[in-house]
């Protein structure tokens with residue numbers, strides 16, 4: 610009985626299966642034509658094993674396997690989103706993308722960053738500034754903040770054993786400890802030694818947070834000569 614059931618599904622019966630489309634391929638005497646694809650792998654239902662047919666895993670016989678994308682490579686088909694992606698390119702640092710100087714024409718901007726010595730990364734500098742024992746104001750500055758006259762500023766140019774001081778937004782900073790940490794190199798930052806760095810700094814990297822990086826290096830404020838003459842001690846505390 611089970612075999613007859615199987616025959617109904619896989620091999621058209623020559624007598625009773627009127628639903629089978631194979632009847633169109635029967636000969637005039639009702640013999641099925643065996644090159645029908647559905648029957649070539651199962652030429653005879655009587656040769657099938659007696660196990661229940663529904664438990665048998667599906668078989669494709671000699672049917673062709675479904676086509677694979679990409680010549681069989683195990684790669685998913687491209688998604689719609691992939692066409693929107695930016696092609697992979699080398700990541701540029703913000704310094705390469707940002708103008709190195711406002712006077713440089715577009716397209717000629719190149720990074721002037723230097724390779725810093727080991728132990729002189731921005732993180733190393735951050736660690737140094739967070740250590741209260743670092744004495745970043747230098748040997749030429751007293752413990753308290755001072756008024757700095759233009760003449761005194763000029764002397765603090767980093768030469769003859771003196772620390773290099775510079776001015777930014779009216780405040781005087783000792784930049785000597787930061788020099789080996791400066792990504793733009795020693796020569797660049799020392800261009801502002803003994804004078805104001807406002808213009809140079811703003812030309813090169815106005816986005817850099819000067820105060821955040823050099824607050825521990827602050828020596829005092831720049832005053833004119835008259836203001837110095839008015840105050841004998843020179844200490845900022847005396848102004849109050």
Ligand code: HEM
Nearest residue numbers: 704709720721722792793797798800801806809813819822
């Ligand atoms: C006279 C003053 C200064 C000059 C002329 C100068 C010049 C330069 C130059 C030429 C570069 C390389 C820019 C590049 O090609 O990418 C640079 C980078 C840099 N400078 Fe200065 N600098 C000065 C002062 C300072 C100061 C005082 C600081 C810290 C407050 C500082 C922080 C930096 C930083 C963080 C970079 C790296 C910027 C980046 O990642 O793109 N510079 N500087």
